[in-house]
Amino acid sequence: MQRFVNEKCQDFLKEGWLVNLLDDFAIKTCGTLQDHIRNIERFLQRMGEIEVFLKDSKCQWFAKEIPFLGFMVNRYGYWKQPEKLEAIREYGTPKSQKDVRIFTGMVNFYRPFADHLSVICKPLYDLLKKNQKFMWSGEQQVAFEKVKATILDEVFLVFPDQQKVFTIDFDASEYGTGACLQQHDSEGNLRPIEFFSYKWNKAEYNYSTPDKELYGLVLALRHWYKWLFGAEQDIVVYTDHKSLRDFSKTQLLKPRHARWSLVLEDYRVRLTIRWISGKQNVIADALSRDPRFVLTARELEERRSTQILPETVFQEEENVLLRTDQMVDISMDDDDGVVNTINDNGTPTATEEEEEETENDQELITKISLRKCQPHQRDITDNPNLQKEVLYLCHDHGMAGHNGLRKTLDLIARKYWWEHVSTNVKKYIEECDLCQRSKPSHQAPLGKLVPLPIPQRNWQHISMDFIVKLSQSVIQGVQLPHDSILVVVDRRSKMAHFIPTQETVTAEGTAKLVFNYVICKHGVPETVVSDRGPQFRSRFWEKILEVIGSKPSLSTAYHPQTDGQTERTNQCHETYLRLYSIYDNWASILP
Structure with a gap:
């Protein structure tokens, strides 16, 4: 049908x-x-x-209000149809896995209205696991009643309006993240469009606080991608974590941050991050710190770092460290002797002189850094010799097995910490001669460099980029002030056009500027090199280039060398503006 x-x-x-x-x-x-x-x-x-x-x-x-697909709908928004909730309100206590599956299927229909539904339903979902025996306990009964109460709450959600500014209130806590997508109504009041919350898994639980805040924003943008990506107005994000405002300025990114930055890159021009105090960030703070997110004792135990080596490798304080020279003295020809020594004592014991020296070392490592050290770790930042021995034990020792970066760091983190430990471990492993000679390489073959095509005529291939964050400048006869410059460069003659515009210019506005200032004067280019800004990634821009017969060529995110010619032109032009322009007259002196 x-x-x-x-x-x-x-x-x-x-x-x-x-x-x-x-x-x-x-x-x-x-x-x-x-x-x-x-x-x-x-x-x-x-x-x-x-x-x-x-x-x-x-x-x-x-009709001005109709029942449709289980909801009551009007011109402003939608809410749950009261008659449809009777089945959930009157649903009896499940007696089998089939009853649980039917009940969870019904309540999942109203997921957009329910806050933390997946977390509340966890005890019920546990009963649906494969080979799980059906046992209905007090935990399941409490979850069952909470689910019914959550679904029966009255919540009115408005329809998203692409012509209005979207507002995201979000916050991340130790156990999860929560966000609320909102827009102002005609009276200026914020109305919810949808709620979103997420509980960290085992790996995400160990993220640092800045990473949790950033990942919470990425999850919210992914969840509401269908609405936010096509928004014509700004997207304003309110957070109580100040470091998020400066993330876009970070030059060297970890692989995880680089992946997340690709999501933020889609909204680079329209996304505005504003800081508010935790007291003002009420909704998102409540969503992320819901008591249902708090981990049980069993979950906390599961999320502890996995022990790679047995405890015998790390003896108590009197023999926690082995001297390098002692380990060298062990005859490697006598394998049985080495095995017996380890089996009998866990690790070879130190001499009396070395034990005395080790006790002196312990005076240093008993200092605990309250700012960065975990309670179970010892800070050995001030003892580089001790650091080397810990590195040797956790990487070179026979029971350590010359593991990679992650496992070596996990092993060290069980007992010790020092400043820049990750950098030191990475350098130590990279310089390990035995690892370099014995371990296979898992890196994919490097690809060949693919240069941009060499232009055969002027304006055959062009590149473009924006210079943004300039002071506002007004041109006589133009209503809106300019705060950005669209730079278009011919890759053969190096001739450039500097077009004043606004930072919020859309793909349609960018296309008009290119047609009026470039195509009308020099003809249609074959290729257009640009960064991955939303103007150049929109379907409108791609369709325009397809119609006129031009091929888009997008640069790699955070790799400006791809469009190095335009970047270099931007540098020269910015220098020119600093030398010759007054604060607000730069738009009138553009070449």
């Missing part, structure tokens, strides 16, 4: 005024009453042509 309707009413569905699921139809018109009547006539005529008959008793005409 659905496929049949999609084929026969494809034009209506594309125009947007017809909504359909199987045999349910809704006609919504944003225009006048005459427009609505015209759409109804077109729909009824089409139903007659395909011989689909409507039952009059089930139809509602010219």
Whole structure:
């Protein structure tokens, strides 16, 4: 049925005024009453042509509020249909896995309205695991009642408006993250569009606080991608973590941060991060710090660092460290002797002189850094010799096995910490001769450098980029002040156009500037090199280039060398502006 309707009413569905699921139809018109009547006539005529008959008793005409697909819908938003909740309200205590599966299936339908539904349902989901025996306890009963209460709460969600500014309130805590997508109504009040919350898994639980805050923002942007990516206005993010505002300025990124930065890159021009105090960030703070996110004792135990070596490798304070020269003295020819020594004592014991020296070392490592050290770790920042011995034990020792960076760091973190430990371990492993000679390389073969095509004529291949964050400058006869420059460079003649514009310019506005200042004067280019800004990644921009016969060439994120020519031109032009322009007259002196 659905496929049949999609084929026969494809034009209506594309125009947007017809909504359909199987045999349910809704006609919504944003225009006048005459427009609505015209759409109804077109729909009824089409139903007659395909011989689909409507039952009059089930139809509602010219309604301002209708039940549709289990919801009550009006022009402003939607909420849960009260009659549909009776089945959930009256649902009895499940007696089998099948009953649990039916119940969770019903409540999942209302997931957008429910805060932390997946967390509340966890005891119920545990009963649905493979080979899990059905045992209904007090924990499941409490979760069952909480789910019903959460679903039965009245929440009104408004429809997103692409013409308005989106606001995201988000916050991350030790156990999870929460966010609320909102927009202002006609009276200036913030109204929720949807709630979002997420509980950290085992790996994410160990992230640092800045990483949790950043990942929480990335998860929210991914979750609401369908609405935010096509937004025409700014996206304002409110957070109580100040470091997020400076993340875009970071030059050297870890692989994890680089992946997250690709998500933020989609919203680079329109995304604005603003700091507010924790007291003001009420909704998101409550979502992320919900008591249901707090880990149980069992979960905390599971999330501790996995022990790679047995405890015998790390003796108590009197023999925690082995001297390097003692380990060298062990005859490697006598393998049985080495094995017996380890089996009998756990690790070879130190001499009395070395034990005395070790005790002196312990005076240093008993200093605990309250700022960075964990309670179970000892700070040995001030003892580089001790650091070398710990590195030797955790990497070179026979029971350590010359492991890689992650496992070596995990092993060290069980007992010790010092400043720049990750950098030291990475350098130590990279300089380990035995690792370099014995371990296979898992790095993929390096690809060949692919240069940009060499232009054969002027304006055959162009590159473009924006200079942003300039002071506002007004040109006589133009209403809006300019705060950015669109730079377009011919890659053969090096001739450039500097076009004043706004930082919030859309893909359509960028296309108009390129047509008026470049294409009308120099013709259509074959390729256009640019960064991955939202103007150059939009479907509108891609369609424009396809129509005129140009091919887009996007640079790698955070790799400006791809478009090095335009970047170099930008540097020269910025220097020129600093030398010759007054604060607000730069737009009038552009070449």
